[in-house]
Each structure stands twice: as C-alpha cells, then as structure tokens.
Amino acid sequence: MEDRNVAKDADSRQDDALVRAFQGGEQKAFDALVKRHQGRIINLCFRMLGDLDEANDFAQETFIKAFNGLGRFRLDASFSTWLYRIAVNTCKNRLTSLAYRFRKKTLPIVEENPMETNSEPLHLEDSNPLPLKCMEDKERAARIQKAISSLSPDQRSVVILRDIEGLSYEEIAAIVRQNQGTVKSRLSRARQALKERLRPILI
Template sequence: MESPGGKGQPVDLLVEAFRKGKPGAFEAIVQAHQDRVYSFCARMLSDREDALDAAQEVFLSAWRNLSRFRGEAALSTWLLRIAANRCLNRIRRRKSLSEREAPWPESPGEEGEAIIFQPAGGEADLPDRLAETGEMREILTEALSQLDPGSRWMVLLSDVEGFSYEEIADLAEVPLGTVKSRLHRARMAMRRLLSPVA
C-alpha cells in the first residue's frame, strides 16, 4: 500500500502531499518529527505532562500554518521554532502566575524516568563508560536547568540539536553576534556551575 509518508521520503514531498490533501501526509510529518519536538519541549520545560501538551500545540500550530511554510529553512527548524515559542510562553505563564519554575528532574520519580540531558553523538558500550556518562548527563542536566530559559533553549539547539549559529539566529530572529555572545555567556555560566565537578 502506497503512503505519502513512506520511510525515507523527503519531508518537502510530505509538505506538498499535505497541501494537496493527500491522506496520511500530516500523520507522516508528525511521525517523522514527534520524538525530536517532544525531547526539546521536555528539556525546556522539565515536566513530562507540560512537554506533551506543548508538543501537541506545536503540531496543531503546524497543521494550521503548514500552507504558509515557505521551505526557506528545514521543516525541523520551523517546528523547533514553534516549539521554542510555545515553551517560552509556558515558562512566562508560570512566572506570571507567581509559580516557581518546575524543578529539573534529578532522579526517577513515581511517574517514571527523569528526562535527562542527551548529548548528540555515540557512546562506547562498556559498562563503566556508560555509568560515567549517565552520571555526567545528570550533572549537565542540573546545570542546564539553572540557565535562564532564553539561554537554555539556545544551548539546547546548539549543543544538543546541532544547529549552527546562523540557524539559531534565524530561529531567534536576532543578529548572529547576539547568538554568539548569549551562547558564550551561557556556556561560561555552565562552566562555573560544573567547575566543582571538573
């Protein structure tokens, strides 16, 4: 059975299929991007339920606005821009309601595993290396949670998602120099937070 969302099909073809009203096209787009969008939201919001709600909002917004997507950036970049905006709005809403930002999970709780920092790249399969990496992820997650939300999402995009400075500048709609200086300050802050561990 042919599907517009077949594996390996370029996303721009899926966008075209969606615009032409082909059945299953949008579901294929969601399937291709849902894990990345959810992971980003979870790291930004440090709350599983909030992240699920935000990810749903991202795809609802995408469904409403996909006809206006011009393809100047990758679809994943466009979706992460929506995700960043949704997450920042939720964080602002928390603060406006005088609620403290949800604590960054440090260990598995009653509702399941904590969401942890997952740096890009492969890992060795040796048990001692994996244990060491797991501890470092928890330390990095804690440090990342202490950054202000604006800096946190830039670090996530750059150091976790692998976005270039230019792509982040496009996402944030700020000059390239602003991105470089904000990332530099955020990384210096993380270095200070991590210095007792190093």
C-alpha cells in the first residue's frame, strides 16, 4: 500500500509539472497529460455509460473540457482528481439527458440472454475449452456491466471509482464533492444492490 502511495505521489508530481508547463504556454504538455490519463478516463466512461463508442466520445468531451479549464486550474487538488470529476460529471449529465433516456427506452434489448436470442445454434465440437471460456467471460462481463448500469448515476460513480478504479474514500469524496460518510453509505447501498443482481453468477 505504501509503495502504491509513493507511486501515486510521483504520478501526481509529474501531472503537476505538466500542468504548470501547459499553463506556461507549452501546448504539448496537454498531449502528455492525455496520454497518461486516457486509459483510466475511457474505462471510467465505459463503466458509467456501458457503451464503448459513447465512452470514447465522452472521454474526448472530458479532455476538451479539461483543456478549456486547465488555464484556470489551481494545483490545490490533484490533476487526476480534477479530471475524474470532470469525467464523472460529464457522464452523469449524459445519463440524465433526455436524449440518452429516450435512446435507452427505444433500444431493443438483444443482449437479454444471448444463448436464447441467437438463432444460430452454437457448434462447439472443438475440444479446446478456450472459445467456451472466452464466451462465458464475455457473457459474465456483460451481466456485470448490466448490473452496474442498473444503479443510479450517483451509486454507479462511487462503486466504479472504489471497486474498479481502486480509489480511496478520500479521493472519491473529493471527486464527487461529498463528505466521506455519504460516499460510504452510497457505496454500501450500491454493493448491496449489486449483490442482489449478481447473485446467479456469484454462486
């Protein structure tokens, strides 16, 4: 844990240096910041929105907002916390937008049960267990994502930041701008809800 914190501090210092360079007029520093954080931001957006294309789209939106606001960013919080906050808010806005809710209502649910909806019978005569394993993993991942997507945007963001991104209560509280007590109770409720929804695959 200590090593992790040390690495985090080093990362944070590098971020700060790049931010200062950008604020000093070096535009290339922003590219470096994007490269350093794009993976985590895309992953966060994907878990929040449940769609890879949208995740890429809204991760870009996050970086554009960051680019526009970075000149005014003061280094009293870490850059990654600030960036996560922009990403979470961007995704939450998307989740609560009319366009998203309308789209969600009209989308046919083809992934309800892939085994049943697939009209082509599966031919798994190959004794190699890998394809089956691979398919099972995919199905499992899809079920988990569906369970995450069933949570409210607030619960979703907290559980993703904690259990997928591995952030501390303190960092999460700073990102979602709530006190730690609120974060803890949201997380507890989110886990309870997920436990119910994932019961079939947990056993």
